[in-house]
Amino acid sequence: MLDRKYCAVVTGGTRGIGYSIAERLIKDGIDVTVTGTKKKAEHPIGADYYPVDFLDDTSVRLFTEYLKQKPVDILINNAGINKIDEFESIKVEEFNNIHKVNLITPLLLCQAVIPDMKKNNWGRIVNISSIWGKITKQYRASYSSSKFGLDGMTVALAAEVASMGILANSVGPGFIDTELTRRILGEKGISEIKNTIPIKRLGSPREVASLVSWLVSEENTYVSGQNIMIDGGFSRV
Numbered sequence: 001m002l003d004r005k006y007c008a009v010v011t012g013g014t015r016g017i018g019y020s021i022a023e024r025l026i027k028d029g030i031d032v033t034v035t036g037t038k039k040k041a042e043h044p045i046g047a048d049y050y051p052v053d054f055l056d057d058t059s060v061r062l063f064t065e066y067l068k069q070k071p072v073d074i075l076i077n078n079a080g081i082n083k084i085d086e087f088e089s090i091k092v093e094e095f096n097n098i099h100k101v102n103l104i105t106p107l108l109l110c111q112a113v114i115p116d117m118k119k120n121n122w123g124r125i126v127n128i129s130s131i132w133g134k135i136t137k138q139y140r141a142s143y144s145s146s147k148f149g150l151d152g153m154t155v156a157l158a159a160e161v162a163s164m165g166i167l168a169n170s171v172g173p174g175f176i177d178t179e180l181t182r183r184i185l186g187e188k189g190i191s192e193i194k195n196t197i198p199i200k201r202l203g204s205p206r207e208v209a210s211l212v213s214w215l216v217s218e219e220n221t222y223v224s225g226q227n228i229m230i231d232g233g234f235s236r237v
Contacts, residue, residue, distance in 0.1 A: 004071075006029075007030070007031045007032075007073050008031065008076065009032075009033050009070075009072050009074070009075050010022045010025070010034045010035070011035045011078050012035065013035060013036065013047065014034060014035075014038075014041045014049075015180075016179065016180060017208050018078040018128075020206050020208065020209040021076055021205075021209045022034045022043070022044045023044045024209035024212070025076075028217070030074065031048075032044070033070075034049055035051070035063070036052075050063065054100065054101045054105045064111075068112050068113075071120075073123055073124065074125075074216045075123075075124075076125075076212060077110075077125070077127045078128040079105065080102045080130075081097065081098055081101045082142075083143070084140060085141075086139060087139075087141050090141060095142045098142045098146050099142075099145070099149070102146035102147065102150060103146045103149045103150050110168075113125075117161070117164070117166045122165045122166070123161075123164075123165065123167070124167055125157070125168040126168075126212050126215050126216060127150050127169070128170075128212075129147045129227060131174045131234060133147025133148050133150060133172055134148075134227060134229060151170045154169065155225050155227075159225060167215075168225065169226045171208065171211060171215070172228065172229045172230065172231065174197070174230065174234045174235065175193050175231070175232075176205055177204055177205070197231070197233065197234045198234070198236075198237055199232035199233060200232075203230060203231065208230055211230055215228075
């Protein structure tokens with residue numbers, strides 16, 4: 001336990017799951033900084049905001065330097081991008097961009113915060129993956145390979161730092177009721193998806209936030225190196 005207020009960073013914290021995670025951590029009494037791609041963006045009340053473009057090397061470098069000067073106890077790598085495409089149509093540039101945001105960025109941010117976590121003998125890292133990082137389907141080669149890779153990196157990291165009081169896990173949301181989900185699927189698509197989920201409904205961002213809140217809390221003392229699905233049972237049937 002640290003003798004000061006915990007400090008958390010949530011990437012992609014201006015909407016959807018990231019926004020809810022940041023809100024929940026603030027409610028838990030944690031100092032929170034969220035990132036977004038715009039110079040100014042709506043973000044949870046009480047959070048600090050840092051604009052960063054994870055596709056821009058200079059922007060990422062400046063952000064990692066900022067993190068190295070900030071005592072980060074909790075890191076939530078939530079920012080991600082996706083593009084659905086037939087395997088033969090995938091462009092290398094797009095494939096690389098997805099991996100740059102979804103996999104390389106979490107690597108760099110973890111590297112930036114781990115030294116201080118080691119000094120404090122305490123830290124929590126949660127990498128937001130996806131059900132498509134445990135199972136997959138057609139047209140998701142770029143996204144799934146990045147998320148499978150994120151889980152692999154998380155497991156290896158956890159094995160390396162758990163003895164130093166740093167617990168690292170992946171969380172894989174299923175079909176979550178966000179503005180993006182509704183825009184992509186539409187009401188008809190959502191209705192069809194619900195029938196494939198054992199619970200027969202979409203999840204909520206707050207449910208994901210509750211799971212993350214526990215994983216990064218002092219109550220979690222033994223869960224590390226896991227890829228936890230929060231999908232209403234979808235990936236198990």
